[in-house]
Amino acid sequence: MLNHEFIDLLKVIIRQPSVVGAEHSFFRVLQRELEERGAKVTWYEGLLVAQGSDPFSTMFSAHIDRHGLICTGPNEFQYAAFVSANRTDLLNNSVSEELMSKVTERFQSERVYAYEPWSGVYRGNGVIERAYVCEFRNNLIFEINGLADVVAGTPIAFKDKLRLHQGRLAGQLDNVLTAAALVHLFSLGFKGTAFFTAQEEAGKSWRYLLEWFRRFGGSTNRLFVVDTSPFPDIESANQQLLVLREKDANAAFNPESTALIETLCRENGFSFLYKDKYVEAENQLLIRAGEKPRSLGSTEMGRVIAASNGLVDGTTIQIPTTGYHTMEESASVESVAAFISILGMLSDI
Numbered sequence: 344m345l346n347h348e349f350i351d352l353l354k355v356i357i358r359q360p361s362v363v364g365a366e367h368s369f370f371r372v373l374q375r376e377l378e379e380r381g382a383k384v385t386w387y388e389g390l391l392v393a394q395g396s397d398p399f400s401t402m403f404s405a406h407i408d409r410h411g412l413i414c415t416g417p418n419e420f421q422y423a424a425f426v427s428a429n430r431t432d433l434l435n436n437s438v439s440e441e442l443m444s445k446v447t448e449r450f451q452s453e454r455v456y457a458y459e460p461w462s463g464v465y466r467g468n469g470v471i472e473r474a475y476v477c478e479f480r481n482n483l484i485f486e487i488n489g490l491a492d493v494v495a496g497t498p499i500a501f502k503d504k505l506r507l508h509q510g511r512l513a514g515q516l517d518n519v520l521t522a523a524a525l526v527h528l529f530s531l532g533f534k535g536t537a538f539f540t541a542q543e544e545a546g547k548s549w550r551y552l553l554e555w556f557r558r559f560g561g562s563t564n565r566l567f568v569v570d571t572s573p574f575p576d577i578e579s580a581n582q583q584l585l586v587l588r589e590k591d592a593n594a595a596f597n598p599e600s601t602a603l604i605e606t607l608c609r610e611n612g613f614s615f616l617y618k619d620k621y622v623e624a625e626n627q628l629l630i631r632a633g634e635k636p637r638s639l640g641s642t643e644m645g646r647v648i649a650a651s652n653g654l655v656d657g658t659t660i661q662i663p664t665t666g667y668h669t670m671e672e673s674a675s676v677e678s679v680a681a682f683i684s685i686l687g688m689l690s691d692i
Contacts (some may be wrong), residue, residue: 345680348530352376353505353523357514359460360500360523362411364427366541368463369407373539375527380529382537389541389551393529401560401690402657403426404568405522406543406554406643409515410668411456412485420485420499421487427545447474448482449669451480454502458494466497467687469592503669510576513673516664518543520674521569524683532692540643549646556655566602567689568644569682571674572618573667580674583616584608585659586682590619592638593645599660618661660685 356376361369370391374384374445382393385592391407412420413427450471450553457466490499506561507514512520538555540548556564565633574580587604590596608615619639626636666672 344367345676346527349527349683350508350525350526352658353520356523357362357503357505359517360408360411360463360498361519362413362498362500362543363408363423363542364413365423365460366408367461370459370539371408371463373522376526377529377560379493380403380526382529387551387555387596389548391539392555393537393539395534397534397631398536401687402538402564403525403535404527404538404540404566404643405570406518406540406548407522408544409517410544411501413456413489414457414493414495414497414555415556416495416533418491420487423498424544427542427547449475450474450501453670455487455499456502457497459498460498466493467500494582497601503670510676511673512676512679515670516672516674517571517668520571520662520679527683527684528690528692531687533690535690541689543643546641549643549650552643553647553651553655557650560654565597565643566647567600568642568657568659570642570659570661571664571672572661574663577665580663580665583614583663584678585613585615585685586618586663587615588618588642588659590643591640591642593641594648596644596648596658603660604660604685607685611684613685625645
């Protein structure tokens with residue numbers, strides 16, 4: 344079962360806005376929660392670092408940005424991840440028309456609110472009435488009822504709260520769920536380092552992480568990146584408690600670190616799946632059916648490994664979820680409990 348303190352923490356921070364590119368106010372919330380638990384907290388551009396008494400003993404990283412919108416003009420709002428990633432034309436190879444279609448359907452009638460990006464001060468609320476691809480600008484535009492007076496540059500977060508139903512946690516979990524787990528570790532006596540990165544959904548977080556290792560990293564930089572992992576439905580998500588990877592589209596992960604996680608899972612009876620093998624098996628079926636295969640995915644871990652020239656290595660540990668990138672994303676309580684247990688074992692707590 345999950346610790347009540349963890350659930351209480353998650354309830355608090357899931358209500359705090361952290362739109363891609365406007366995460367400063369969320370960093371402030373994290374700083375308070377971490378320092379209350381005895382961590383030494385340092386801010387860098389796009390990165391908050393929390394350290395215990397033995398910083399290089401164990402290192403975890405979680406991104407803290409969540410999807411939302413950004414005001415780009417009078418009563419005009421765009422998808423924040425695309426703006427933050429400087430994707431000005433969404434009809435190129437970086438973002439497919441299929442993705443655009445999914446986004447336009449995903450947030451219809453969702454309640455949202457505007458906030459000051461640094462302080463988190465509330466600036467009003469509204470409801471998404473319509474989302475569409477503008478034929479003139481080739482970009483996603485959202486129409487919101489209630490935020491006509493918001494000025495350009497203001498982030499717009501989705502109104503959210505944690506829900507617990509039939510053994511599953513639900514809300515906009517990616518990636519506040521694993522970030523909360525890292526904060527909770529300090530309550531349990533964690534002595535290592537926890538990194539909290541910004542703009543992962545825009546593909547930028549790995550740069551902030553790599554810069555820290557270039558400045559302060561030691562000779563052994565074994566890193567565990569934690570996140571959620573999407574599945575199409577609850578049945579497929581419940582086939583395993585945890586998701587591991589041997590690689591992504593960018594790089595192969597550290598085999599010793601990955602083997603260690605697998606061993607811990609086996610010893611403790613935690614079922615697991617390798618996501619890269621899962622995708623490769625699905626791709627064989629797609630190819631036989633004459634369809635285009637899916638990408639292995641691009642993760643923060645893979646990007647850091649590929650760009651670090653051997654400076655940083657490691658692997659990933661993920662929680663299987665459904666309802667990816669929506670307000671209805673859910674994870675089983677059993678999976679989250681297994682995930683926190685594995686983090687504790689890696690940290691010797």
